[in-house]
Amino acid sequence: MRAAVYRRPGPAAEVFEIVELDVPEPGPGEVRLRMVTSGINPTDWKTRAGLTRRRPDGFQVPHHDGAGVVDAVGSDVAGLAVGQRVWTYLAAYRNRYGTAAEYAVLPAVQAVPLPDGASADLGACLGVPALTAAHCLGGSPEAVKGRTVLVAGGAGAVGHYAIELAKHAGAEVVATVSSDEKRTLALEAGADHVVLHTEPDVARRIGDLVGGVDRVVEVAPAANMELDLAVLAPGGTISTYAAEPELRLAGGPLMSGNVTLQFVLLYGLAAEQLASAVRWTSDALAVGGLTALPVVGYPLAQVAAAHDRVEEGFVGKVVLRPGEK
Template sequence: MRAAVYRSTGPAAEVLEVVELELPEPGPGEVRVRIVTSGINPTDWKRRAGLTGRTPDGFQVPHHDGAGVVDAVGSGVDGLVVGQRVWLYLAAFGNRYGTAAEYAVVPAVRAVPLPDGASDELGACLGVPALTAAHCLGGNPGALQGRTVLVAGGAGAVGHYAIELAKHAGATVVATVSSDEKRALAEDAGADLVVRYPDQDVSRQIRDVVQHVDRIVEVAPATNLELDLAVLRDGGTIATYAAEGDLVLPSGKLMTANVTLAFVLLYGVSSDQLADAVRWTSDALAVGALSALPVIPYALERVADAQDRVEQAAVGKVVLSVAAR
């Protein structure tokens, strides 16, 4: 099979190459998936660049997310059959076969049925962003009915799915963005109110429309904490999934308001919590509540350029189109 691999960490153009690998066989509890699309996340280029402190064991096929068709099933696998369309998540976590290849072998739990009405591009957009969003929202859609959620960075991948999942759960959603272009993306995702960061009196604009916010999905806690505390209700939660330098906490304000500050990294989420996030995402997907981000397509052979595009903070989702011969 053709596969993108890297054997050492470093710049994309220096360490990534497309090679021929022997077709892997699924072991017990695993499935092999013929990959159609491979979605790229910031965590993918950061790991390849060596920012996570991990080095490949021999070689690594990158990328956690993607969509394809089950090609072979290992022993002990229930619920998946050959020929079934699936979307993948965390494919390269503890596994050398990520989705930047014609085939990937993954634990069966990381392959989730993809409905007939959902495109392969949508399948490649899910994974890390949608599951992170679901976990930041508390993992339980029933708890959001009638609540108000603030999504910081509503045009990003996690922000996009935080808006859609929260709306699917019956919440009112406020989103913040940095530009009019991104405002349109957040509105398309279904946000009830979208406010630009550069505008004046952002907290007043929010409070003029909603009395308070119950939960915040935060992309830039150090930058936005003052705004968050200005609109969050007492006893509310700020769930942040991104780190941006040192965060200085006003402990008195946080304690007085009984604020819960949660830090989310999908790799460390428990299996039960991850299952909750997968279930919520799948339920929303089944009723057409989730949509693809604007897709920026690349061929497998241009994987280095594609990862660089993600590193440059492209607006939308960079996706490899992978076609098995």
């Protein structure tokens, strides 16, 4: 099979190779997928660049997310069959066969049925962003049903799915964005209210729109903590998925507001927490509650350019199409 690999961390153009590998065989509890679309997340380029502790075991086929078709099933696998369309999550975690190849092998639990009406592009957009959003929202629809949610960075990948999952659960959603273009994206995702964070007195604007906020999904806690505390209702929760190099906290407002501050990293979640996030995502997907981000596609041979596009901050989803030349 053709695959994109890197053998050491470094700049994309220097370390990526397109190689021929033997098609891997699924072991017990695993499935093999013929990949249609491979989604790229910031965690993928950061790992390849050496910004995390993970290093290749000989070689690494990158990318956690994607959509494909079950090609072979190992022993002890139930609920999946050859020919079934699926989406993936965390495919490259502790596994050298990620989704940036014509075939991928991964634990069957990380291949989730993709409804007939959902495109491969949509399937490749889910994974890390949607599951992170679901956990930041409390892990199940009941956590935010009838509540008010503030999504910071509502045009980003996690922000997009935080809006859609919160609306699926019956929450009222206000999002902050940095431009009119991103305002349009957040409104299209279903946000009830969208506020430019550059507007004067943003906290009062949010308060006028929704009153107190029960939960914040936060992309930039260092920059936004003062705003979050200003709009958070007593007993509220701030869930952040950002790896800030330094975060200073105002202990008084946090304590007086009985605030819960939650840090979320998908890799460290327990199996039952991941399963809960997958269920919510799948349920929303089944009723048409989730949509694809703006997608730009590259053939496998242009994996370095695709990584550079993500690293440059493309608003939407960059994907590889392993079957394209």
